Amino acid sequence: MKSNYAKFLFTGLILxxxxxxSQAAITCSQSDYKGVxxxxxxxxxxxxxxxxAALIGPxxxxxxxxxxxxxxxxxxxxxxxxxxxLDGNTTATYTVTPDCQIVFNVFLPAPLNVNxxxxxxxxWNVRQTALMITTPQGSVLPAQQFKQDLRxxxxxxxxxxxQLSLGGTIVAPKQIAGLYSEVGRLVADGNGNFSATxxxxxxxxxxxxxxxxxxxxxxxxxxTFNATLNGQPFSFYGPLTGHGEQTLLVxxxxxxxxxxxxxxxxxx
Numbered sequence: 631m632k633s634n635y636a637k638f639l640f641t642g643l644i645l646x647x648x649x650x651x652s653q654a655a656i657t658c659s660q661s662d663y664k665g666v667x668x669x670x671x672x673x674x675x676x677x678x679x680x681x682x683a684a685l686i687g688p689x690x691x692x693x694x695x696x697x698x699x700x701x702x703x704x705x706x707x708x709x710x711x712x713x714x715x716l717d718g719n720t721t722a723t724y725t726v727t728p729d730c731q732i733v734f735n736v737f738l739p740a741p742l743n744v745n746x747x748x749x750x751x752x753x754w755n756v757r758q759t760a761l762m763i764t765t766p767q768g769s770v771l772p773a774q775q776f777k778q779d780l781r782x783x784x785x786x787x788x789x790x791x792x793q794l795s796l797g798g799t800i801v802a803p804k805q806i807a808g809l810y811s812e813v814g815r816l817v818a819d820g821n822g823n824f825s826a827t828x829x830x831x832x833x834x835x836x837x838x839x840x841x842x843x844x845x846x847x848x849x850x851x852x853x854t855f856n857a858t859l860n861g862q863p864f865s866f867y868g869p870l871t872g873h874g875e876q877t878l879l880v881x882x883x884x885x886x887x888x889x890x891x892x893x894x895x896x897x898x
Contacts, residue, residue: 658730662756664699666871667775669702670878672849672889677768687712688799692868692880708867708880713801776871783851786872789820791895798888808833853877
């Protein structure tokens, strides 16, 4: 009888101790969201003031967000506004609730020049964020963020074989305009050269493609790729995530509103 009672007390103690730990796992604070996050967004600008009408259409973006853990952010990105490629560098503030919801107040730079609000939810121990624009209304812009662990990167941090995926809309040139997707394999040599083979779909027309060119990786762990595709200059850009196992991409060729990713085929 005493043995059973002791077991009961021990079990009760374990359960009591486990409750705070479980609660702590789903509690977030402003300081938890700190460091560098790779960022990617793809959607559409649907309603804009008359002076910005040329920007209505598909939107894509990739870059990095740097958080100080005190509610302040800087963003370094490249964005496609209806195929018009522009830098999207700006600043922002954020708040985090105990249930791990996050709100960003972002000034969207020229050519939009408007204050905006993005609402999101943190996951994976504050290593991933899903978010979307909520103010101003009139756009559909879902986005994602992934924590970046690397520091002071170079070309050697992008080395090996990667899954390549791209998708979005080509606005111009007219002969290839429409929905677009691509899946393939890219090999980077760690010295600034890459090659890729892929299957691409241009508005329902499927074809095989090969691509080769050069790339750089700057100290902020952002990669830039330059190549020739179908006889025309082709470039894409984006930040490494984690320890380099994934790179978020945005195509920076004028006329394209396409995002994607590189994912290493062999985890270290």
